[in-house]
Amino acid sequence: MTNPTAARFRSLHATPALRLPNCWDAASAAVIAAAGAPAIATTSAGIAWSLGRPDGDALDRDAAVDAIARIVRVVDVPVTADIESGFGATPKEVAATLAAVAETGAVGVNIEDTTAEAPGSLREVADQVERLGAAREGAGPDLFINARIDMYLAGIGEASERLDATVARAEAYAQAGADGIFVPGVTDPVVIAALVKAIRLPLNVMAGPGALAPSELERLGVARISLGPGLATAAYEVARRAAIGLLEDDSYAAIADGIGYGTMNDLLA
Template sequence: MTTEQLTNARLFRSLHTLAGPLALANAWDVASARVIEAAGAPAIATTSAGVAWSLGSPDGDALTRDQALELISRITAAVSVPVTADIEGGYGQDAADVAETITGVLAAGAVGVNIEDGTRPPAELAMRLTVARQTADREGADLFLNARIDTYLFGLGDPDTRLEETLSRARLYVDAGADGIFVPGVTDTTTIAALAKEISVPLNVMAGPGAPTVAELGTLGVARVSLGSGVAQAAYAAARSAAQELFDTGDYDSLTDGIAFPELNALLSERH
């Protein structure tokens, strides 16, 4: 790890607080990362879905490791704040694959990763977390491992026991080396508070329209709030609206709120 990475890694860890939860508007390319950084972001997180879409693939382990690492490298080179990368399930089938991915993430300059269980058995993600931690330790790296639990996002298991299943997975993943737990798909305050009370490491939730505000989530015990693929979805919705307006009415009013060309061009020139 470079001196800059170590500094960014320590800063990134310090940003996980209840008084002011780390708010992440996830980026999917260099331009979105620069725009988000210029808006005041203390850190940049990537969204694997947004990255996949921008490269012509669906979300869900369709990206190759090389595609993901190239994008991470481009973003870390373009911004000055810490970068944490969404690496889906780790891009591989076994421990050696996960180790290779983590080595590549560190070489690309990131200081954190999100790694998810999806529909895999919990023991599988626990193994991947252990390998990720061991790999980072061998590299002398301070890597923030954020373990994503998909019980609520995918509606896995019995709803009556989903909370306990989520907490059971959280304990397993923390024991395996996770520094944080990410539970997307839950926005009701009772469940969030219950998760925060029982999880011993920083809790990350995914927010969007209708969810509590960042400050409100902090009072519930949340230390990190992500927008996931939401910003990318909104950007693609803007592209669709502009196209539909052009084709349907021949008007251009939907372009009014676009970032001015000189401003956007300048953002992409500052780090080169």
């Protein structure tokens, strides 16, 4: 491996688990890095919202890549980017997306297997395998491809069949060149432990309120813990409360503990 930042990021998928906060713009990335994060992920939902678009492949490739580039420029830690389903209708277009992301200096991506055209459904395994193979080709050997499987998140199929179906997809994606497997939507510790045991690549889960604590996920063998859009939605909730405070409650309480103006300027200097 020729890229030391990529090698450092890859090495973090071990014990203890990589705790990976998700940013949505350059300023949030700078705040997260300053908090001590060893690496940063982007949230595709948060980036889309920050650019005035909904989540779900509504953002075009150039806008997404530009946002990733701005994030990479302001931090010194590895950045992995959520690129939804690859910003491309064809495997060739997915390869072009990966090449563009690698050019920004990001060292990882998430690629999901849902389809925007048919919400709540997954691509056929053969189709996703072809897209992941193209992604590997476009990314080069260093970039960490985290293949997302939305079986649990979308509630697809019978609950009793999801584990085996997820494991089968994980193996196919591994053979196609994926470096890690991301299974959002799973919270049952028995299922998580079974996924860790059955999947040969590092397992990433999405956590938040109601999920197992990070230390408990580590004990189950999870290699990577991310928050998805959770940080972005929490920040927007603070903005909503502050607006209500000003407009209705005769109060400034919601902004009392904000990061200082000078601190933010210094982080981005």
